[in-house]
Amino acid sequence: MTPRDVFLAIAAAAAWGFSFVVIRLGLGELPPLLFAALRFTLVAPWALLLPPPDVRARLVVITGLSLGVAQFGLLFVAIDIGMPAGIASVVLQAQVPMTILFARLTLAERPTAAAVAGCAVSTAGLAMIGIDRATSTGIVRFALVIGAGAGWAVCNIAIRAAQPQRPLSLIVWSSLVSPVPLILLALLFEGPTAIGLALGRLTAGAIAAVLYVSLIATIGAFGVWSALLRRHPAHVVAPFALLVPVVGLLGTWAMLGEQPPGLELGGSALVLAGVGIASDLRGRVARAPATPGRSTI
DSSP: OOHHHHHHHHHHHHHHHHHHHHHHHHTTTSOHHHHHHHHHHHHGGGGGGSOOOSSOHHHHHHHHIIIIIIIIIHHHHHHHTTOOHHHHHHHGGGHHHHHHHHHHHHSOOOOOHHHHHHHHHHHHHHHHHHHHHHHHHOHHHHHHHHHHHHHHHHHHHHHHHHOOSSHHHHHHHHTTTSHHHHHHHHHHHTOHHHHHHHHHTOOHHHHHHHHIIIIIIIIIHHHHHHHHHHHSOHHHHGGGGGGHHHHHHHHHHHHHOOOOOHHHHHHHHHHHHHHHHHHTHHHHHHHOOOOTTOOOO
16 A cells, blocks of 8 residues: 555545444434435435446445444444444454455455454454453343445455445445435334424534535545545455554543543554554555656546
């Protein structure tokens, strides 16, 4: 990876990490499935400004269902029913080994020894951070976040398989798929009364939360992420997502008062070390050729 691609990967992970603070705040005012539906409803109109993605329609549908419905629908519900937002950001990173496994099974991508070793180190860090806290939150909440991680992994593989020349178009057009099933699920599980009350009393905070998760965390961060997956193997890009729980833990600590103990901070250090090992950052940056003026997205 070039230094610029490394920076973009870190920036996308930071945007996602901080989004856990925003999600927790937004769920104080919006039901979870409605919140997720609004996120992608706000993204969908951007399709008018972008050409259709140059990929098969079924990959657009898979991306929309795995990203919008599976990842964020399950994640929002888990946090709403009591999963601490910072710990959710950790458990969600089960997507990294799942992405590497799915890439091996479906795309025949063979992970490097560095990727395997780095994921092992980061997994140890995630275990330090998450096992005690995850078990204390209950199996249902934990399982929902694991399911969300699986949705993210499927999305990664769909994007990698699609190889879109216009990756932002894929993210935006796939968002056309997400709102309808999310709204139907919201009507089924949250009810029209709760939805009507939430929409009728929208506050500035709720609007700001929806704007952040739709424009910054979805269009911005996922646009960058999909471009990186087009240019690099999944096992090179996916480990950067392990930065998300570090930002998520620190953000929820600073802004929501979710104070991680020393064991979790030590685990975060292992996560960072694992990212460096898995991505072979020093070696890749040192070997990367200069490409002045090259577009990155």
